[in-house]
Amino acid sequence: MSEQDWAPTGIDISRPHPARVYDYHIGGKTNYPVDRELAERFIAVAPQTSVTALDNRAFLGRAVRYAAEQGIDQFLDIGTGIPAPGNTHEVAQEIVPSARVAYVDNDPIVLAHARALMPATDRGRTTFTMGDVREPEKILAAPEVREVIDFDRPVGLLLVAILHYVADAEDPAGIVNRLLDAVPSGSLLIASHTTSDFLPPISAERVLEINDDAEFMLPRPHATIASYLTGVDLVEPGLVQAPLWRPEEGTDLSPERLSQSWIYTAVGRKA
Structure with missing residues (x-):
């Protein structure tokens, strides 16, 4: 193992992890051979995988900016991923x-x-805690969460590129609703989820084969993803591919470009 691939004690690098695979796709350095191998398997059958990851990252920035402009000043980011710009x-x-x-x-x-790359500043507070989206009650009760989130005021709830790691049997819709039940009216849900809707049939089949083999993410169709978001009123333009969600001026929205972005994104407000 090279010095770059050394891992701290307690870090399992025998299996790929979503955060590290995603880090590889967006050009990060905090990933290991097992993560890179899986990422390259996806890229081999769906070359747009890395483009999709970058689109998702850009959406996160636009959506958080929108939420802050709406007056949201506290955010619960579940499935944080490895720090990046x-x-x-x-x-x-x-x-x-x-x-x-x-x-x-x-x-x-x-x-x-x-903790190393997001030091305390003279601005707002940040905290970090271990938690799994499949156990929302534990996340909501975590002292590190309660330290900075006031659940009596609107919250920006981020489920960005995380629900596609939750199996159908684990009830993704129920998880979303349990989290939404904990936040008050006026809160914003920021969500994204991969899809195979825009992949050629053979590529979609091979992506699903890789997912099954690695017990990894599960792309879902638009209608299924929409069913997870029934607890909020979607803000315009609704549930759309990442580049279409309030794009910055000059963004390439051609059919060819959109065909490379296989992730749906949305922001919804709790009534």
Whole structure:
């Protein structure tokens, strides 16, 4: 193992992890051979995989900026991922300097890097805790979350590129609803989810084969993803491919470009 591939004690690098595979796709350095191997398997059958990851990251920035502009000053980011430019607190605090963020992830290496790369500032607070989206009550009760999130005021709830790791039997819709039940009216849900809707049939079949083999993510169709979001009123333009969600001026929205973005995105407001 090279020095770059050394891992701290307690970090399992025998199996790929979503945060590290995603890190590889967006050009990060915190990933290991097993993560890179799986990422390259996806790229081999669906070359747009890395484009999709970058689109998702860009959506996160636009959506958090939108939420902060709507007055949201506290965010619960579940499935944080390894720190990269444009982290939730960085975007939010550009709009609301006092914004607070509770980061949650189930990979110890994410928290180790988060604590090192997201130091305290003279702006709002950030905390980090271990947690799994499949156990929402534990996340909501975590002291690190309660330290910065006031659940009596509107919250920005981020489920960005995380629900596609939740199996049907684990009830993704129920998880979303349990989290939404904990936040008050006026809260915003920021969500994204991969899809095979735009993949050629043979590529979609091979992606699903890789997912089954690696017990990894599960792309879903638009209608299924929409069914997870019934607890909020979607803001315009609704549930759309990432580049179409309030794009910046000059964004390439040609059919050819959109065919490379196999992720749906949405922001919804709890009534």
